[in-house]
Amino acid sequence: MNFESHLENIKKTDPEMYDWILKEIDRQKYTLELIPSECITSPSVLEALGSVFTNKYSEGYPGKRYYGGNQFVDEIEKLTQERAKKIFEVEHVNVQPYSGSPANFAVYTAVCQPGDIIMGQALTDGGHLTHGSPASATSKYFKSVQYHVTEDGEVDMEEVERLAKENKPKLIWVGTSAYSKILDYKKFAEIADSVGAYLAADIAHIAGMVAGGSHPSPVNNVHIMTTTTHKTLRGPRGGMIMVTKKGLEKDEDLAKKIDSAIFPQLQGGPHNHQIAAIGVALAEAMKPDFRDYAKQIVKNAKALAQELISLGMKVIGGGTDTHLMLVDCGKGRGVFFQDALDVAGITLNKNTIPKDPSSPFYPSGVRLGTPIMTTRGMKEEEMKIVAGWLKRVFDQIAEFDLPEGKKERIAYLRDFQKKIEGNEELKKIREEVKELCQKFGIY
């Protein structure tokens, strides 16, 4: 893809912004992105996102709009809905959520009243903020009960069952942001059904793999599914809410409740350019090569985890069944690994590990995954090279330990940053990373 010709207008009208866009293009091209919630969309998705549909207001739904001139907007929304229904085998889809968090808040709005009890996986244990984390408004408006993972990183299903029986929640979330195992959707369904709760699967992270058949779908076990569209699904930033057959059997008005929660209760005009781009991504997800990509994400993640283990690194749970893994770096040391990797041209994020002995701001682990490397065409062979770099960078931080005191920490980290920026081994790895990235372009 020729970005220069794609940006010829902005180059003339806003050179300052143009420069930042070029810098970001270079960053994405020449560094290795291991953040598992990110991906690289196709040029077609970018084109739809940059289309004239951004100019149009269309509050309402196809055939029922509050503005005129929506004959084509109606068509793109219906087309996107139909594609999503086919891929995820659901009865109803709302493609208007601006992103994953608003989609999840719409689920609460549709099926709960303020003050109702809800259950979700703790953020520190791999869940998402919007599943009732104390840091999220969802715990302010609803009474949140959080479940956890065991030492080896698997959801503690006995705790889920006990908490559900004790608290009788209205809504239970199943779905994760930092979890490398396959969730037991059937068991979750038994528990939710036994207490009469709605069960909502948040498949944001795994949507691409579900679409491509490399991860089981929760569709037959849950009433509602939400997703972002920009992670493994490889679309633009956005969200969707899906109502399953089981959902309509529990509540025949569920689809209407979801639609009304999005509009008029929470959102105004849909982002039509974004909906068009989601539609394009969904068409891509129906193609055979998307299935290859979805399978390769998992193969790559398994290969990367195995190689890291063989190099002596601690992968939580001893491997992965998905696109991501957590690595234990030692108490409070995730930040050192993340920052040193940044210098080496490798991007990932610090993350808590199960029963983390440190704090969420200075967690003991990192989270990494393979969707972008897989999109770039890398396979198991390249995963070995990447694991080698990770280990070499890890060795460079061996001498650093986080002080206990808050003030000391800040000074220590400043000093650490200076040291790693001048580290010759990290600079060497950065060059090697760049070389590999040139071989596996993003467009």
Ligand SMILES: Cc1ncc(COP(=O)(O)O)c(C=O)c1O
């Ligand atoms: C499981 C899960 N749900 C929801 C979201 C929220 O999506 P967004 O950041 O688009 O609001 C995320 C984002 O990381 C996520 O991982």
